Amino acid sequence: MKSPHSSTTAARQRLWQELDMLCRLGLGLAPIAPDICAVLRTLIGADAAALFWLDEHGAPEGFFHEDSPASAQNLFLNEFHRLFVGAHETNVLALAQPLGPQVGRLLAPDAGYFRSNTYNLLIRPSGHHHTLDLRVEVQGRTRAVAALFRAPGTGFSSEQAGLLQRAGTCLQRAFARKPAGSLGVSHDGAVGHVLLDADSLRPLLADATATQLLQEANLRGLGLRGEAGPALPDDLFGHLGLQPGQAASIPVPHGLLDIRMHPLHPVASGAGQWLLTLQLQRPRQIEVVRRVLALPLSPLQREIAALAGLGHARADCTELTGVGPAALKKHLRTILEAAGASDWEDLASRLHAGP
Numbered sequence: 001m002k003s004p005h006s007s008t009t010a011a012r013q014r015l016w017q018e019l020d021m022l023c024r025l026g027l028g029l030a031p032i033a034p035d036i037c038a039v040l041r042t043l044i045g046a047d048a049a050a051l052f053w054l055d056e057h058g059a060p061e062g063f064f065h066e067d068s069p070a071s072a073q074n075l076f077l078n079e080f081h082r083l084f085v086g087a088h089e090t091n092v093l094a095l096a097q098p099l100g101p102q103v104g105r106l107l108a109p110d111a112g113y114f115r116s117n118t119y120n121l122l123i124r125p126s127g128h129h130h131t132l133d134l135r136v137e138v139q140g141r142t143r144a145v146a147a148l149f150r151a152p153g154t155g156f157s158s159e160q161a162g163l164l165q166r167a168g169t170c171l172q173r174a175f176a177r178k179p180a181g182s183l184g185v186s187h188d189g190a191v192g193h194v195l196l197d198a199d200s201l202r203p204l205l206a207d208a209t210a211t212q213l214l215q216e217a218n219l220r221g222l223g224l225r226g227e228a229g230p231a232l233p234d235d236l237f238g239h240l241g242l243q244p245g246q247a248a249s250i251p252v253p254h255g256l257l258d259i260r261m262h263p264l265h266p267v268a269s270g271a272g273q274w275l276l277t278l279q280l281q282r283p284r285q286i287e288v289v290r291r292v293l294a295l296p297l298s299p300l301q302r303e304i305a306a307l308a309g310l311g312h313a314r315a316d317c318t319e320l321t322g323v324g325p326a327a328l329k330k331h332l333r334t335i336l337e338a339a340g341a342s343d344w345e346d347l348a349s350r351l352h353a354g355p
Helices: 004-023 033-044 070-078 111-115 117-126 158-176 208-217 284-293 299-309 314-321 325-339 344-351
Strands: 048-054 060-065 130-138 141-150 185-197 203-206 248-252 255-263 273-283
Touching (some): 004 033, 004 299, 033 048, 033 158, 060 070, 208 248, 208 273, 284 299, 284 344, 299 325, 325 344
Antiparallel strands (some): 185 273
């Protein structure tokens, strides 16, 4: 019979493996942000977690926060430079600067921090008081900032800061690696529509699905959360980085926001319109990791199963895991039984099958 300690150790080991496997997909942080936040919060011990990914200028480009209220999210997205940048604002922009330690700059903030807009308009309205921060650097450039939060009371320890620093090594891999193969995407079935004026490219109409997709994208300048029937910004086209007739695939929490443009009437007539269609796409690699982690396997067996799900040949296993042919045969027998598969090809098919 396993002791509670061994069960806890196994659970933590599984969380570290989940973090590592998701980041090794090389998709960046946006599509996996909800999963990563849940893992970090559980591993380190926090009330909530947030991830902010940065553009080429080091400014916040998008984010995922587990429990921040809509009003705070809208302020962050729409009023960042007006309200949260300055000498006394220790916000994402400041934490992204390559100064000081990579982790724990807000472990013991000064009194000025608690008078700042950052604390009083963003942190405190979310019910938080303590923050444990991490700067994620890749090749000398800050690519993301992670933050863990706790309510007033016991703050974060130096031991927890060390755990977050260890997690940062995994987060770096989300940017440092090329995507691990392409298994295509799955769709959630919800397609939104936005009608644009052909001349000004201003939005004229948007259905509820399009509005919801844009709300949940958490893109800078699109603070639409918590509003009933919010008006889309006049410069929506620019915020999405589109060109007339161009399609785009924007990394957002939970996947990729696929945007396509369709002319409804001849644009040259001056009376035409564009129709934007929006749909959330979910990279199948993420689902492969989730399915592998759900199987009752050892950490090594999960790594082997993931190779099948991500499109590798069985012959690749020895080189990629160091497992010899005899041991691989034994492990594979257990993996196939757990997955209900007959062979390597069947295992791969089951792990990356559509929903």
